[in-house]
Amino acid sequence: xxxxxxxxxxxxxxxxxxxxxxxxxxxxxxxxxxxxxxxxxxxxxxxxxxxxxxxxxxxxxxxxxxxxxxxxxxxxxxxxxxxxxxxxxxxxxxxxxxxxxxxxxxxxxxxxxxxxxxxxxxxxxxxxxxxxxxxxxxxxxxxxxxxxxxxxxxxxxxxxxxxxxxxxxxxxxxxxxxxxxxxxxxxxxxxxxxxxxxxxxxxxxxxxxxxxxxxxxxxxxxxxxxxxxxxxxxxxxxxxxxxxxxxxxxxxxxxxxxxxxxxxxxxxxxxxxxxxxxxxxxxxxxxxxxxxxxxxxxxxxxxxxxxxxxxxxxxxxxxxxxx
Numbered sequence: 587x588x589x590x591x592x593x594x595x596x597x598x599x600x601x602x603x604x605x606x607x608x609x610x611x612x613x614x615x616x617x618x619x620x621x622x623x624x625x626x627x628x629x630x631x632x633x634x635x636x637x638x639x640x641x642x643x644x645x646x647x648x649x650x651x652x653x654x655x656x657x658x659x660x661x662x663x664x665x666x667x668x669x670x671x672x673x674x675x676x677x678x679x680x681x682x683x684x685x686x687x688x689x690x691x692x693x694x695x696x697x698x699x700x701x702x703x704x705x706x707x708x709x710x711x712x713x714x715x716x717x718x719x720x721x722x723x724x725x726x727x728x729x730x731x732x733x734x735x736x737x738x739x740x741x742x743x744x745x746x747x748x749x750x751x752x753x754x755x756x757x758x759x760x761x762x763x764x765x766x767x768x769x770x771x772x773x774x775x776x777x778x779x780x781x782x783x784x785x786x787x788x789x790x791x792x793x794x795x796x797x798x799x800x801x802x803x804x805x806x807x808x809x810x811x812x813x814x815x816x817x818x819x820x821x822x823x824x825x826x827x828x829x830x831x832x833x834x835x836x837x838x839x840x841x842x843x844x845x846x847x848x849x850x851x852x853x854x855x856x857x858x859x860x861x862x863x864x865x866x867x868x869x870x871x872x873x874x875x876x877x878x879x880x881x882x883x884x885x886x887x888x889x890x891x892x893x894x895x896x897x898x899x900x901x902x903x904x905x906x907x908x909x
Contacts, residue, residue, distance in 0.1 A: 588618040588671070592788060593772035594627060595634035596781025602627055603789055606762045611677035620765055622789030628797050631785035635728040635755040636803045638782030643725045643753045647702045650751050653778055654699035657747075658692040660774050665692075671766045672739060678862060687740050694743040702751040725753030726829060727805035730798045732819075733760045734810045736865040739767035745808050750783060757785045757804070759795055791815065802826050809833070810867075833867070840870045844878040848886055856890045 588608070591598040601621030608618050623631070642650075661668065668691075669684035676683075707721045731745035738760055749756050760768035765788045772786040787794060799807050799822045806829040807819050816834040823830045842851055859870035875883045 588766055589769035589773060590618060590620045591769065591772070592623055592627065592631075593769075593776055593784065593786040594623075594631045595785065596776055596779075598773060598776055599627075601788060603793065606788065606790075608675060608763070608766065610674050613677075617674055618766075620762075620769070620788055622762060623787040623794050625793075625797060627787060628789075628794055628801070631757045631787050632728060632730075632798070632801045632803050634782035634785055635757050638780060639725070639727055639755045642750075642755055642780060642783050645753065647705070647751075650753065651699035651702055654695045654747060654751055656778050657771075657774065658695035658699070660778075661688065661692045661695070661771075664770075664774075665689075668739060668767055668770060671770055675764045675766045676735070676738065682862070687737065691740050691743045694740075695747045698747040698751040701748075723752075727754060728803055729754050729756045729806045729808055730801070730804045731756050731758045731808045732795055732799070732811065732815075733758065733768065735761035735764040736862060738764040739771065741810050742768045742771065745810075746784060749808070750779070754806070755783050757787065757798060759787055759789065759798060762788050762790050762794075796822075799823075799828075800825065804828060806831065811835070836867045837872050838868050838870055839872040839874060842873065842875040842879065842883055844876040846879070848879060848883055852883070852886045852890050855887060856894070860891070860894060 590600070592601050593599075602624040603622035605619045605621055607616045608620055609615065610617050665684060665688040669680055669688055672678065672683040672687065673680040705723050707723060709718055709720045711718045713719055729745075729749045731742075731749065733741040733745055742758060742760055746756055746758060758768060768786055769788070772784075775784045775786070787798075789795070796818075798804065799819060807823055808831040809816060809819050810833040812835045816832045819830060819832060822828070840851070840855060842848075855870050855873070858868075861869070864871065873883075873887075
């Protein structure tokens, strides 16, 4: 049984929008169907987050940190199931999901549980005599968080943990193609968070993402995605002066000098260029090589890459060929 319910105002509900077939890219199999949110549910999610902000912002850093620690414990306790969902939905090796990603996801929540209690507000008296200035840190409000398809739960954690630790409320939209782990997490969040603090809705960018980020009550947009989507987020933000946090796609370069250990460089590129099938914004995908070692380097890299067995269960599958 795959998770297929949205989280809106503390309730797990079926989406009222069009169906989205959830595919295992390793097999091409449709594993389940998830209905995306309709316009009314997008509105309800933002309204719930807006209402919840009034009380959540007043909680103490300790109270918020304690909740994050509970979430981290749940992720570790349910690591096998979450890794299986991630593997099925993304076509990535189960061991990579279980051993690389799940511990990192739990650590994200633990880190921000501690970090929020370390925030300082420096005092200064350099502006006017007999007056003291200080920095006060206040939450922003409702954050619209849009997570990508390559590391679905890890990216969701990076967006949820700092936002709710700081006293904000969130409407999270995972990729409509890889929502399963976010929806599984939503079932736990419904139990441990006050209603409306985190809402999880799925759907395509035009029908769900756009009305979400353009909603006047959303005060910040957080996106991990491609550059063209980031441009749209900035355009939306200008209408009501929303704050933005954009982590956009990149093409990480590798520079190979003629005194480099070619075999060592090739082995590194084989790992860091093709981990997760190269579907990573920091994947080594551009290479600049000095002429003296160019031919040797190309021959060794070609041999190394040719040895990657795409049929092997330890190799991630391509989710988006356009990537």
